[in-house]
Amino acid sequence: MIYLDEAATTPVKREVLEAMWPYLGPDFGNPSSHHEVGESARRAIEQARADIAQALGARASEITFTSGGTESDNAATKGIALAAPRGRRVIVSAIEHPAVLESAEFLGRLGHEVTVLDVDHRGMVQPESLTAALRDDTTLVSIQYANNEVGTIQQIETLSRIAAERGVPFHTDAVQAAGWLDLDVTRLGIQAMSISGHKLGAPKGIGILYVARGTRLEPLIHGGGQESGRRSGTENVAAAVGMAAALRLAGGANDEVVARRDAFIDRVLAEVPGSILTGDRHHRLPGSASFVFPGTNGETILLELEAHGVVCSSGSACAAGSDEPSHVLTAMGLPAEVAQTAVRFTFGRTTTADDLDTAATELIRAVGVVSGRGARPS
Incomplete structure (x- = not known):
């Protein structure tokens, strides 16, 4: 068999499985538990967070573990729009993943105005269309880094700079870009980014959401206050460790x-x-x-x-x-x-x-x- 569907999912890398194994067996603790078994799990997940932050040029406190790209997209799109004080208007592109498009539609049902940017025949968002669409009441722009169907790479640095000039937070779905393109959040100029583990050799069911310090986010999942209150629920320690290993192994272009x-x-x-x-x-x-x-x-x-x-x-x-x-x-x-x-x-x-x-x-x-x-x- 010749497998040519890696945009759907990739095989888990052996090195990732080896990194995960201790936390599927002997180091099984709940990282919220205040005893040595729990503290061992806590150290592992915080080391994974630090490693991921280093790979992205971010702070560890800016990394939230999620269940995957869909949750990260939902958390960023809804969370920033619901928390931001600027207004009730979001901008997305016409070729976003359904996780972003349907989140925007949900916000529309709550009374937000949703502007959908057209793309050209190559699937590119033109910078001038974003410039024309921005208003003082725009609370979020979400444009994916690279398209999951046709592979087109957007001019994220240019687009995020246009949004920054108007003070608008910029989120990018980098699920397909991870493992291939530069993910340095400072260079990209973004305030939020979604990544999914199973697109780059980690298991299904783990993702990350980067949210820049100072960017307000209303959590979607409430409960015990894990992940600094941004995403409650007991963390998947083994998968988080696997996610960090996969990013370390990613070779870029x-x-x-x-x-x-x-x-x-x-x-x-x-x-x-x-x-x-x-x-x-x-x-x-x-x-x-x-x-x-x-x-x-x-x-x-x-x-x-x-x-x-x-x-x-x-x-x-x-x-x-x-x-x-x-x-x-x-x-x-x-x-x-x-x-x-x-x-x-x-x-x-x-x-x-x-x-x-x-x-x-x-x-x-x-x-x-x-x-x-x-x-x-x-």
Whole structure:
């Protein structure tokens, strides 16, 4: 099997499992307990927090552990908007993850005004559109760092600077960016950031939310006051330790991965008639290649590929099973019937050039079969 769906989830790294193991066994304590068993767990989670803060160029007190990217997005979007005194208006982009878009819709039901920024055909938010949208009563801007479906990387430094000039907190969903792009919060100029562990080699069920000191946040989960009151509930110590290990192991951008990605894209565009690359050709995640194949059906292509050992997706795993076309692709100007032909390939550093060459060969065959241009093998 060739697994090309790492934007959905990645395998847990061995080093991460080894770091977690003591806290799944002998060091099992509750970090809120005031005895040595609990204190041992407390030391582990605070060391994990410090390590993550160092990786992000942040303070340890600015890191909150959550259950994953969805919770972090909800906590940032709702929490900042509900706590901020500036006004009742939020700005998001049209291609955000549903965790942000639906949080914004929820705020709209509470009486907030929600402004949705359009994107261009590459999935890019234009800085001038954000400038035009900002008002004195804007309480939050949330724009993702890199898109989960098409891989387009936003100009976060530029966009956050525009928001900062008006004193507006800026949140970015960095779930897909983590492990590939620079996450230094000072350089990015952001006040909040979401990361999910299972996108970079940690287990599912752990995430982090960075919130800059001085940024007000209304907690979504109330209770025992854990995580400095920002997220009550007994912490998942083992997963937090795993999250820190995964960030330490993350290698950032990789020229070899980019070269393999570009060779794969070039071959598909050259050998699959009518194929269209989605997202920005160059400002995209190193391990992301996504296409539409007009006149076909994306789900049928996926079935053909899986039958021949290539596992990928039609887009966000969170929308799997939906009959609706991708909101990302339609926001980029693609007709609904074309958006429904999407196929996404996402891969990591261990994916070889041979893997991608085989995937391209199988894709060429599969599109031919689905479109009627090729013969199904007997």
